[in-house]
Amino acid sequence: MKLDPPRSFMKEQAFMNLSKKNMSFEDVFNHIVRFMEMDPQGNYRLIVGTDSQVHKFHTIFVTGIVIKREGKGAWACILPVKFPKKFLNLHEKISMETTLTEQVALLFDDERKNELIDIVLPHLYRGSSFSIEGHIDVGLEKRSLSRFLANEMMARIESAGLEPVVKPESFVASGYANRYTKQPKRFLKYE
Incomplete structure (x- = not known):
């Protein structure tokens, strides 16, 4: 069984947040556009990050998308994916998290990125900004078990244009997405 989900698979998945379920990627993108249009002079960070949790017979991966307006709030959603496999090898697990982050980030193609940039572009001289980040659930500290994977995963995220x-700054992966991997029955209807 091939576990690397293609982009068409990613587009068909249901994104969700606390107020809305079953959003398409187009719905997600439109929410982001509306959020940015409310304050086009803001400083925006579009962030994608994934975390996972191994359960008894499967592994839940949750990818978070967050549009953060510095100092003025955020809008966020998640994409949960269940694999019928226990990812016990750390490299394999972190690599799949990175793959899912890359796949979701690739949904923001050049046309969509340009549409978001165009929102803040007229206000750049007043301090507006827009960046895209890929948050990885690895740390560089000596005590981090994942530190030997950090350079590889960082290179992959960078090559995806993010x-x-x-850690500890990768809050979308290690905080937001992580929260939803622990008790998936609270928000998933798959069992």
Whole structure:
């Protein structure tokens, strides 16, 4: 069984957040556009990050998408994916998290990125900004078990056109997405 989900698979998945279920990627993108249009002079960070949790017979991967307006709030959603396999090898697990982050980030193609940039572009001289980050659930500290994977995963995220961010700053992967991997029955209807 091939576990690397193609982009068409990613587009067909249901994104969700606390207020809305079963969003298409187009719905997600439209929410992001509306959020940015409310304050086009803001400083925006579009962030994608994935975390996972191994359960008894499967592994849940949750990818978070967050549009953060510095100092003025955020809008966020998740994409949960269940694999009928226990990912016990750390490299394999972190690599799949990175793959899912890359796949979701690739949904923001050049046309969509340009549409988001065009929102803040007229206000750049007033301090507006827009960046895209890929949050990775690895750390660089000596005590981190994943530190030997950090350079590889950072290079992958960078090659996908994202600014790589690792722990402790990778809050979308290690905080937001992580929260939803622990008790998936609270928000998933798959069992």
